[in-house]
Amino acid sequence: MSAEQMSRLDRVDRSILRLLQQDGRASIRSVAERVHVSRANAYARISRMVEDGVIRGFTARVDHERAGQGATAYITLKIVQNSWRAVREQLLQLPGVAHIALVGGDFDVLLLVHTADNRSLRELVLSRIQAIPQVLSTQTMLVFEETDQVPPDL
Secondary structure (H helix, E strand, O other), X not given: OOHHHHHHOOHHHHHHHHHHHHOOOOOHHHXXXXXXXXXXXXXXXXXXXXXXXXXXXXXXXXXXXXXXXXXXXXXXXXXXXXXXXXHHHHHHOOOOEEEEEEOOOOOOEEEEEEEOOHHHHHHHHHHHHOOOOOEEEEEEEEOOOOOOOOOXXX
């Protein structure tokens, strides 16, 4: 979100965003009551934020372990310079990839993956990711536990 978009969001908009992050299935009526505006006002604000790209969509938060994906890991990659687009396209084709980010620092790419178990994770890293020609090295960090948090300052 750009600084300009952030400045256009008022206290009510931010409250609506927090509520929708906690429960994307909340009804317009419920949102309106909780932020103390009319249903029409809440509907208009949500529609505007969707049109402006502030709200990019509505999704379900999945308990990956209960969904049969018991292993979660962050994988860092060092890649050949100027190969980001090609690497990204190949990573998008892999099973279990939840998030891909081009980052600055000691590595180039941060990847979040969910797999059935550690054997599947091992196969993904050693046979699929490390087989991408532009990937120079990887480091895998297992996730033991995770907690989602809605930013309080939104």
